[in-house]
Amino acid sequence: MEADTRVMDNNSSDIDIVVLTKGVPDFREGKVSFDEHGHLERGKTPTVMNPNDRFALKAALQTKVRSGGKITVMSMGPPGYKEILQEAMNIYADDLYLLSDREMAAADTWATSITICTAIEKLDPKPDIIFAGFKTADGETGHTGPQTSWALQWPIITHVVSIDVNLDEKKITAKRLVQGDIKEVETVEVELPCFVIPDPEFEAEYPKASHRLRLQNLTEETRERAISYEETLTMWDHKELNLDPDYIGLDGSPTIVGRVDPIPKAPAEREATIINFKSKKEMEEVLGVMAPFAGED
């Protein structure tokens, strides 16, 4: 049975939710800038919230609307990422955390996971669910989520398209795409705490009138809050997290990027052979190729 959201107290923190987000270069047409070799010019390209993190935020918001609780949005990155957190708050956040200092810079997914994991363990109370976006638009590794969940020793559900949280039993039931394949959906049940990665196919569901009313109120509140988002922002550096600089940032990153290739142009999906339509022979060949597609006769 789902909790009756209509009598739910707005400030009740039945469930603590963390959403991980990150900034990526804005790859949209007209925003992104490449040099003559086809390499991304980070300085000239604005940074935006990783587009897939939107689904993580929506899943978190659905959980809050339907089961109550609190949503903390966390990111690791340069101080400029504050605005990424503001962007997230426009979708929904109760409070914001930015893990930022020089020592954390240039971290790979491993060092990032260690840093985030430490920050999560420092949160009080500890979260019941962490949502993260399905791979980032720049790195495309999809590693950070699973590595963080491994570091926390939590179960992880990926490619999630719908979720239902059962607070009484401290369980989460999720529908997920098997192998990321849209045609095969499986339902899994996992105990909290757990790590959830929504798929871009994720759809928030609000079947009750009260859900919609609450969604409307929460959305209004968060937009209001986002205007002066710094009031709810906490910044943590490596000292506050009690982290050894040798194990984080560039120094703590085992990954060595061998080479960065320019983004290739999309290949043509079809091959074309130029033929002379006046040549009977060539035309017959074409007809021969087409005949099997034309049906029985």
Place this chain on the structure above:
Amino acid sequence: MHEYEHYEAIVVGAGPGGAAAAAVLAQNDIETIVLERGVEPGSKNVSGGLIYAEESSPYTMDDLFPEFRKFATERPITEYKLHNISGKKTATFDLKGLHESDTEWCDSVLRRKMDSWLAKEVQGMTQETGGGLLNGIRVNGVLRDENGKIEGVTCDEIDPITADVVIAADGVTSELARSSGLMNWERPEEWFQGVKVVVDLPKVDNIFGLEPDTGIAHLFSGDLFDGVRGGGFLYTNRESLSIGTVFHLDSIMEKEAETQELLNKLITHPLLGQWIDEEYCELEYSAKLVPDSKKAANPTPHLDRLLLVGDAGGQMQAQGPIIKGMNHAVTAGALASEAFVEMRERGSIDKTGERYELKLRQTGVMNKLRPPMYSVVKAIGENKVATAIVDGLITSPIGRGAIRVIGNKMEKLYNIPILSMAIPDTSTPYVTLPTVIGEELGTVIKSKNSVKPPGLAERISKLSYDTDIGKPHIKLIDNSYADSGGAVTACPVSAVGFGGGCYRVEEVEIDGKIEFRVSLDTQPCIECGTCAVVAKTEWNNPRGNKGVEFRHG
């Protein structure tokens, strides 16, 4: 048994009727949820529109929303003229007397602006009761308990909801009114069809000689509409005009009139050339059915916990040329809520419907909607023989002579409210009389009109749609020409020979014989409701947020 969410009150539709109902409920601290199918209130709505605040009415818009006139309306209407047109001549009557009779104020409005402003107010008020207003939710029918009694509503987007009272303010295409059996869509004679355009005109003040706090309404009747019973209007907004027509649906059907062409006859009439020219620019084309309360208003607009208010209950009064729908929707919405508040206090919410009906009678609203005198007029005058005699008399030398003798006293007669309330629904008042008045008392129109109105394809292409692909909201049940062919001309976005509209006629060969068949494509539909009455359809509103979206209304 299901456990559904329960609210004390559900209001369906956030037009003037729903907004008024919700305001009174919220003022009385009743937990109220308002469900609106549009992306925003007003996005589905069309009015001429002049909103009246009647002195005799127990509730007016500004009683409930004190800042209404400041934020939601266009301009006060301070002049009211009726043009009796005959060919190139017109006799203009000043109907200020009629316009001002029982009128506290009257403003022109555009519905998107008006309704969305009201919605913000309603949202705030109802949120405080623990409810609120939800957009994009289409109510698709009533929810009945195990004894068959109405206890709530069912929706496309969310689970059913139960309530102590359900106020249906879902307008002329009310699905609640039909699914409860309180209204039907069978007789064209119970309806008008209103078609209108909003025309961009930043220099309204200069052209009409107005101040920001004055405005003018021009009405048109006579021989310009091919004998179809009805008339035209032109109302001044702040920086635009609303130009439109309202015709009896049975007359449209009888004459097989193309409604958008009738509107074009008005737009291109020489008389309008004094105000509009080749720079004419239409912002929006729209249409809606309009109930004729004299016939359509249900005297007992309630069943179990369901109460109908406004157009949903047929409460739209045509008082001569004056169209009063919004004001009655406001009054009825407020009275329905008041009835619930009182009955709840007495612990007998089951009597809410009866109480509401009583209030409609006691406050005189029902008498305005269904004037007792009209039944007399109807009995004597609304038949072909009587109409032929009267029309014959008026057009005869004797009649014409009499009109000449009466002369400008005719204007006085037109200004008598009680007469305007009981006009017979015949060609006499709409066509014959104004035409003869125009001929006998009129002066020649000097202005020329160079406007070329856009065609249907262009009008449709300017509208915004969010089409529910693969899920047409109207289904044609009978595609024979005899049963559904009338929609080809009556549908405001269809026309004979036009391939881009909703209804089309196709020739098909059946057993070697050529027959006409009707086909329907709902994509360009503007949800006016006309074909629900004139064709054999299974008519539904599109689901929430889908379909046409009016920006002016």
